[in-house]
Amino acid sequence: MKPSIITFRNVTKNYTLSRELGGGLKNFLFRLPRSVKEIRASGYCALKDVSFEVRSGETLGIIGRNGAGKSTLLGLVAGVLHPSAGEVEVNGKVTPLLELGGGFHPDLTGMDNIMLNGVLLGLNRKDVARKMEEIIKFAGLGDYIGQPIRTYSGGMLARLGFSVAAHLDPEILLVDEVLAVGDADFRKKCLDKIMGFKRAGVTIVFISHSMEDVIRICDRVIWIEERGVKMAGDAASVTGAYLGGG
Ligand SMILES: Nc1ncnc2c1ncn2[C@@H]1O[C@H](COP(=O)(O)OP(=O)(O)O)[C@@H](O)[C@H]1O
Numbered sequence: 001m002k003p004s005i006i007t008f009r010n011v012t013k014n015y016t017l018s019r020e021l022g023g024g025l026k027n028f029l030f031r032l033p034r035s036v037k038e039i040r041a042s043g044y045c046a047l048k049d050v051s052f053e054v055r056s057g058e059t060l061g062i063i064g065r066n067g068a069g070k071s072t073l074l075g076l077v078a079g080v081l082h083p084s085a086g087e088v089e090v091n092g093k094v095t096p097l098l099e100l101g102g103g104f105h106p107d108l109t110g111m112d113n114i115m116l117n118g119v120l121l122g123l124n125r126k127d128v129a130r131k132m133e134e135i136i137k138f139a140g141l142g143d144y145i146g147q148p149i150r151t152y153s154g155g156m157l158a159r160l161g162f163s164v165a166a167h168l169d170p171e172i173l174l175v176d177e178v179l180a181v182g183d184a185d186f187r188k189k190c191l192d193k194i195m196g197f198k199r200a201g202v203t204i205v206f207i208s209h210s211m212e213d214v215i216r217i218c219d220r221v222i223w224i225e226e227r228g229v230k231m232a233g234d235a236a237s238v239t240g241a242y243l244g245g246g
Pocket residue numbers: 015016017044045046064065066067068069070071072073
């Protein structure tokens with residue numbers, strides 16, 4: 001069997017939450033010491049005791065309702081979040097395509113953001129410069145590539161983000177609902193690119209609400225519900241159960 005490249009061992013993730021602010025900021029500040037203690041105590045549990053493995057070259061889909069904990073799980077793989085309990089082990093270079101615009105700076109142009117993102121994702125400036133033309137062409141944003149990205153729509157941001165990641169030779173590719181906002185042409189281009197990565201043996205973790213895309217891309221699927229793994233198995237069975245209401 002191929003080696004395990006991502007391993008979650010009994011992973012729990014709590015977010016600290018300020019319920020006290022419901023009583024208003026003034027009230028919160030007035031009772032500050034007690035409020036702080038309450039916040040520390042009132043962590044919101046997003047994932048509880050989650051265990052799974054992804055093997056090298058495998059394509060894993062993550063499905064589940066909004067708020068189920070999918071992005072949290074991906075953030076833990078990407079290393080931008082840390083588990084509150086349990087262990088996350090990742091053996092390889094992670095290229096995350098997280099939710100819209102993560103890692104982008106709104107006041108920089110599309111082109112500058114390609115450079116910024118490329119460097120953040122582990123390339124040196126020369127590598128990014130060499131790939132710049134190809135990335136710009138793939139993104140297909142026309143003259144907007146020279147505009148600050150605060151003028152971009154969600155779909156345009158997704159184009160930019162995907163184009164950068166697609167030219168990085170990823171080892172482990174994480175995709176968080178990036179395709180949802182693109183138009184039909186760009187979606188097709190992205191899906192082709194992802195299928196190309198799959199054939200090349202890239203390990204992929206793919207979050208989507210499109211069961212059609214999940215079935216097309218993923219070997220195995222994990223359904224997250226109520227903080228845990230509700231079901232894991234081959235793509236057809238898990239998406240079938242999910243659509244059938246469980
Ligand atoms: N930074 C945060 N602070 C507090 N709660 C959060 C934070 N990020 C996510 N959550 C909560 O954790 C739960 C899981 O969120 P998320 O992983 O984004 O779900 P999904 O991607 O499946 O929609 C949600 O209830 C969400 O409100």
